[in-house]
Amino acid sequence: MRTEDGKAQAPAPAPPDGRPARPGESNGAEQLPPAPAAPPAGAPRRRKMGHADFSSRGEPILWTLGGGLALGVILITGFLVMVFWNGLVTFYPGPIEVVTLKDGKLVAGEPARSEVFRPGPEVLRTLDEAARRAVAASGGYVSRTLYRIGNYDLYNEDFRWVPEFEVKEVRTPPDMFFIERLEWGSFVGRIKALKRDGQVLEAGKFGLGNLRGEHAEARARWQRVRRIERTEIGEVNHYLEKERLAVRRAALAHGEGSAQHREAQAASAPRTEALKKRHAGLSAQAKAVKEVDEKVHLVLADAAGREKEIRLSEVVRFYPANSLGWGDKAGVYFSRWWEFLTEEPREANTEGGVLPAIFGTAAMTILMALAVAPFGVVTALYLREYARQGRLVSIVRISVNNLAGVPSIVYGVFGLGFFAYIVGATIDQLFYSERLPSPTFGTGGLLWSSLTLALLTVPVVIVATEEALSAVPRSAREGSLACGASKWQTIRRIVLPQAMPGIMTGLILAMARGAGEVAPLMLVGVVKLAPELPIDGFFPFIHLERSFMHLGFHIYDVGFQSRNSEAGKPMVFVTTLLLIGLIAVMNAWAICVRNRLKRKLSAGHF
Amino acid sequence: MAAAAPGLGLEMEETVYHVKEGAEGANLELENFCLWYGKAQALHGIGMKVQKGIVTALIGPSGCGKSTLLRSINRMNDLIDGLSVRGSIRLDGKDINAPGVDVIKLRKRMGMVFQKPNPFPMSVFENVAYPLRVDGVRDRRMLADACERALGEAALWEEVKDRLQENALGLSGGQQQRLCIARAIASDPDVLLMDEPCSALDPIATARIEELIARLRGHFTIVIVTHNMQQAARVSDNTAFMYLGRLIEYGGTNEIFVNPRLPRTSDYITGRFG
Numbered sequence: 020m021r022t023e024d025g026k027a028q029a030p031a032p033a034p035p036d037g038r039p040a041r042p043g044e045s046n047g048a049e050q051l052p053p054a055p056a057a058p059p060a061g062a063p064r065r066r067k068m069g070h071a072d073f074s075s076r077g078e079p080i081l082w083t084l085g086g087g088l089a090l091g092v093i094l095i096t097g098f099l100v101m102v103f104w105n106g107l108v109t110f111y112p113g114p115i116e117v118v119t120l121k122d123g124k125l126v127a128g129e130p131a132r133s134e135v136f137r138p139g140p141e142v143l144r145t146l147d148e149a150a151r152r153a154v155a156a157s158g159g160y161v162s163r164t165l166y167r168i169g170n171y172d173l174y175n176e177d178f179r180w181v182p183e184f185e186v187k188e189v190r191t192p193p194d195m196f197f198i199e200r201l202e203w204g205s206f207v208g209r210i211k212a213l214k215r216d217g218q219v220l221e222a223g224k225f226g227l228g229n230l231r232g233e234h235a236e237a238r239a240r241w242q243r244v245r246r247i248e249r250t251e252i253g254e255v256n257h258y259l260e261k262e263r264l265a266v267r268r269a270a271l272a273h274g275e276g277s278a279q280h281r282e283a284q285a286a287s288a289p290r291t292e293a294l295k296k297r298h299a300g301l302s303a304q305a306k307a308v309k310e311v312d313e314k315v316h317l318v319l320a321d322a323a324g325r326e327k328e329i330r331l332s333e334v335v336r337f338y339p340a341n342s343l344g345w346g347d348k349a350g351v352y353f354s355r356w357w358e359f360l361t362e363e364p365r366e367a368n369t370e371g372g373v374l375p376a377i378f379g380t381a382a383m384t385i386l387m388a389l390a391v392a393p394f395g396v397v398t399a400l401y402l403r404e405y406a407r408q409g410r411l412v413s414i415v416r417i418s419v420n421n422l423a424g425v426p427s428i429v430y431g432v433f434g435l436g437f438f439a440y441i442v443g444a445t446i447d448q449l450f451y452s453e454r455l456p457s458p459t460f461g462t463g464g465l466l467w468s469s470l471t472l473a474l475l476t477v478p479v480v481i482v483a484t485e486e487a488l489s490a491v492p493r494s495a496r497e498g499s500l501a502c503g504a505s506k507w508q509t510i511r512r513i514v515l516p517q518a519m520p521g522i523m524t525g526l527i528l529a530m531a532r533g534a535g536e537v538a539p540l541m542l543v544g545v546v547k548l549a550p551e552l553p554i555d556g557f558f559p560f561i562h563l564e565r566s567f568m569h570l571g572f573h574i575y576d577v578g579f580q581s582r583n584s585e586a587g588k589p590m591v592f593v594t595t596l597l598l599i600g601l602i603a604v605m606n607a608w609a610i611c612v613r614n615r616l617k618r619k620l621s622a623g624h625f
Numbered sequence: 626m627a628a629a630a631p632g633l634g635l636e637m638e639e640t641v642y643h644v645k646e647g648a649e650g651a652n653l654e655l656e657n658f659c660l661w662y663g664k665a666q667a668l669h670g671i672g673m674k675v676q677k678g679i680v681t682a683l684i685g686p687s688g689c690g691k692s693t694l695l696r697s698i699n700r701m702n703d704l705i706d707g708l709s710v711r712g713s714i715r716l717d718g719k720d721i722n723a724p725g726v727d728v729i730k731l732r733k734r735m736g737m738v739f740q741k742p743n744p745f746p747m748s749v750f751e752n753v754a755y756p757l758r759v760d761g762v763r764d765r766r767m768l769a770d771a772c773e774r775a776l777g778e779a780a781l782w783e784e785v786k787d788r789l790q791e792n793a794l795g796l797s798g799g800q801q802q803r804l805c806i807a808r809a810i811a812s813d814p815d816v817l818l819m820d821e822p823c824s825a826l827d828p829i830a831t832a833r834i835e836e837l838i839a840r841l842r843g844h845f846t847i848v849i850v851t852h853n854m855q856q857a858a859r860v861s862d863n864t865a866f867m868y869l870g871r872l873i874e875y876g877g878t879n880e881i882f883v884n885p886r887l888p889r890t891s892d893y894i895t896g897r898f899g
Contacts, residue, residue, distance in 0.1 A: 494743040497701060502808065503733035504759040512759070513745055620746040
């Protein structure tokens, strides 16, 4: 195909760049005189030939393809590295710097990040001559540092930017503490004293070891109060509610004031009385512990000396940030991770742990897989094996494929409208009428979320299963049928086992998609805070009607719905890391299962 | 071959029969059997009596309908959409295409071996036990006995008796094909249908399968489709020569190969076409 030029010219000598001339490759271009003024006819011809060269060689296309792949890999790796790095360093305790500003004020905090910015003229006007010159010398740019200053109750802000030109001196005094509290976020400052039963014990004399001991005791008291209030009183409340519902059920079934209703009331009265007594006893216990707790206080002071007094039990964790060894830092790091993985969130989700969210995500994904697997496989089996392949089946198949493209929020609307408001409300009418008007299944919950996501992901499973089924060789089916197996026996014993790896692949894809989906869940059951896990010690143990927390929604909530998005930012990364990790673990498990199946199906034949 | 324009001539020709009778007569009778894939007719008025207990070979050029005919006998063609048949195939006097015939029961009376070995991806034992399992046999002893007997008859027992629980896909090609034969005869059928059973095997494995067919002769009515004329000559008692969906000549193997009655048969056998 190449070229008019090549035919016209004699075999070319080696080109000037030392490249050996390939046979058939035209070197017309190089043969032209090197003078910049090329003959007018040569220029267009040269360009034309270069174009032919370009497309016939194919290598530029190879570069484009490789470049596309490389770009994709870089994007994904970069994303993962960013999430991993930010997620992993979040819990590492940093130093506390005390910055003396030029106006004499003190700022103490953990440096979060630094950046270069260009102060506006209205800022420059306020500076003194020397500072202005320094700014001008660096081209009008100044660096500034974001400090996590904590002490929200004192300053009304958690973070503060400190530009370089305001700084007079930066120190890291060893007696600065980073104190995580149950309320108001963290505190950065010094520990002045411990107040116990009215005595004031100076921190310096009391000693850090003793303080840790006191703190452990205070935390134990706090745990005890929580256990009484949450678990034990929760249990009593559960049984009280059960009694109330029993009476209400009798009233609904037989009429208000009927013999049965009065009987139920009479039967329930002594039990209710006993439960109420237990409730009062537990409340008294909790109150007693709280009274002891009330007497132990910690007196804190910020860098400037402003004092703040809090109960010792309100302190979650404290450490002298500037005098920690490697071991201590690692200790703080891992204790924060432990808290993150095993505790409930607090402070509008920006602090504490995400255990309910981990649990909710895993439970929902597993339930979804349980729902979607049989549904999708059965549909695909019918479509591929039984249905007469015609126009109708084609239409169904196209519709199924298109379902995969429906925006997920639409599924959320459908789930809410159909599952919660129609199916759930009917279930409530039939089985839980005594609880009305408060809905049981008639609102979003774990079950409806799982089913909604199952609908969302069923096309993936159907398509994958259909492909897996059609990939089972005809010879295997015929072999089975020739043995006198019925169609169903052939499908169950021969086709399905051989298609299983493909089906598992579809299921894995569906799980990955479902576990990461957030939008529809916001409509059908995910909430900001649901400390009650869907599985607990009360019959029937798995509470499918309960709303739950989800890591994906947690990320959105912490990142964009919280009081202070800067404070939530590290948590966003940690939670993202955890979500990616959770999905990776679930997928890895499913892939292991699939590979075991595959090995069984293709034992070495060589 | 194209120049011979055989289409018209064939309409005229009658099948020539000189069948070697088996000791027990025929147990598979085809009468004027025709078959259409949609509108295309693949088999034209086949009439033949397959003798019980001996080996019948089907030969003919590619696309002549041998496999279609074989697959009609156990109704494997039912899987194909738009298939229609006319005429009858009778097994022990009963039409297999009659309404009300249980096709699964019918297939249980017939074992089938395919071109390419197609063992299931399960253990050797489960492969052979499969026809009994789908028949509802659960008894471990019965399965084990049937498995040993079938593998023994298929001349595979000695080779696999220590690896019954291993995956059948780990066997060699020839072993796999003998395993498929064992599977086909495990439920003790009357008829054994073989669709070019050696076409995917090397000469040594082929020789073993042929030996096996010779051993099975007498136990089953065997119908074998083959492209290999030497093979047909070696293993079969009767040979049916088919051409363009018609049965041309059907008779004793020696007769067909040594002294074919029709010039077309002789042309095919001597390799003048096909």
